[in-house]
């Protein structure tokens with residue numbers, strides 16, 4: 001059954017960009033704890049998810065497709081701050097010391113490699129652990145060498161590169177991003193306006209045959225040049241922006257309104273967030289990248305062109321406010337103005353007191369493990385079946401993204417069945 005998918009043999013190196021960040025340290029601490037049996041991987045589809053197969057029997061997803069085992073993961077990565085992952089986890093204050101200390105030694109051994117960084121792309125950040133490079137192309141070459149060195153030193157059979165680093169400033173797609181040759185020429189010409197550090201990480205990963213996952217809303221791999229490159233190199237790419245909290249709620253509520261044919265006149269979303277991510281997003285240029293990602297969701301679900309009476313005039317506003325006292329414990333408020341029979345207005349208020357990195361860590365793990373699976377199954381280019389995990393699912397210019405969480409869930413299951421040679425008759429989902 002699984003003969004077309006290469007087995008998950010040997011170690012899987014997971015190289016995290018932003019390895020000292022809140023999401024990364026929460027992810028690593030959770031995985032190291034889970035494999036010792038002292039924590040459960042709650043929220044992870046790859047670890048706890050189940051689905052029905054053609055015989056109508058429900059099974060664990062990890063028993064259906066050959067995923068890498070948590071025991072076989074080796075973590076590493078880059079950060080602009082030199083602290084090891086234990087000190088970084090303590091600094092992030094997502095998890096308590098009592099939950100970090102049992103894996104202290106393993107975390108201490110994870111030391112960030114020097115980052116490919118450009119202050120102009122994240123002005124609120126000032127670190128010291130940074131590569132000295134003359135051009136973007138040199139950045140790529142140093143990153144490729146890092147990947148090769150890590151793979152060899154840790155005897156990994158495969159690598160996945162995950163971006164869990166800060167959101168970069170907003171840039172629109174341009175000529176430079178339109179083809180692989182244009183992108184490479186711009187990297188060589190050191191076009192620092194159009195080539196972000198994240199593009200260098202992504203290029204380096206794909207060039208080394210490693211799947212690349214974009215967890216932030218950066219343009220990065222969401223450009224024709226990278227789609228072309230990932231297909232040429234036969235490497236999967238996935239993203240973008242982890243769908244962790246407020247947008248998760250939106251992509252459940254919006255399909256409900258549409259199914260019940262309730263109108264929406266306004267959707268106001270605001271957040272307070274006090275971690276380093278919130279600080280970076282406090283810069284308007286960086287927030288713009290996040291805003292575009294968050295705004296794209298409801299219009300796509302509502303299809304106002306088909307339902308002008310219900311969704312032809314939705315006022316959608318998204319705010320993120322940096323508020324240090326809350327640290328990683330984000331609080332999100334949504335006010336939704338809806339209307340029903342004879343236009344009578346109603347309101348719904350959602351107040352989500354979430355923990356950002358607690359929600360994001362299992363998504364990051366699933367994206368890593370499923371991207372590695374995709375590579376072993378011979379898939380390449382954009383992995384649209386992983387849209388389930390993403391706020392702003394990547395898609396090429398010919399296709400529309402799917403945002404509805406339950407439609408995304410069906411697509412994910414259908415792809416997993418297809419990988420093992422099974423069909424998805426409608427009674428299964």
Ligand SMILES: NC(=O)c1ccc[n+]([C@@H]2O[C@H](COP(=O)([O-])OP(=O)(O)OC[C@H]3O[C@@H](n4cnc5c(N)ncnc54)[C@H](O)[C@@H]3O)[C@@H](O)[C@H]2O)c1
Nearest residue numbers: 018021022023079115165166167216242244276277356360
């Ligand atoms: N936590 C969530 O729920 C969530 C949801 C969606 C997206 N995200 C995104 O995930 C990313 C990580 O979030 P976080 O809360 O861990 O942020 P964080 O600020 O705690 O961590 C980001 C880390 O990236 C490092 N970094 C920045 N630029 C880098 C570069 N060029 N190379 C290497 N390291 C670099 C920073 O030094 C920092 O340690 C952010 O972009 C955030 O927007 C998070």
